[in-house]
Amino acid sequence: MEALSILEIERILEQLDGWEYIDGAIETSFQFENFKEAFTIMTRIAFECEAQGHHPDWSNVYNSLHIRLNTHDVEGVTEKDFRLARAIESIVDSE
Template sequence: MKKLSEQEIESQLTKLSGWEYVDGAIETSFEFKDFKDAFSVMTRIAFECEAQGHHPDWSNVYNSLHIRLNTHDAEGITEKDFKLAQSIEEIIESE
């Protein structure tokens, strides 16, 4: 998988609301009503990650979820990261 240039990353980010390029990864945060809602969405995202064979660095504290994506094998951001980010957005929007 080809590592994207910073220009390509910035161009792709214009298609994703709330995502930023920070220290070699794209990242975002979400806030939910409570822990149960946050964990429910995390579970749905986890199944999608497994289906895509691509897994985020993420953390959850009570009702908040922070997600960072990069492709470790490519040592940067690839199309895989943007594909998963788009899938995450679709899951969030369906809630």
């Protein structure tokens, strides 16, 4: 898998709401009603990450979740990151 160019990344980001390209990765944050809702979503995302064999750098504080995606093997952003980002959006939107 090959790292995408900044132009390719920016073009694809136009299709994702709330995601940004920052320091070699795509990032977003979500706010939920409470910790339980945030943790429930994180658990669903974790199962998807395992299924895809791709794992985010993420952090959770009470009701907030911050996610950062890049492909460490190529030291950049790949289609693999966008595939997971779309799945994450789908999981969050389904709640």
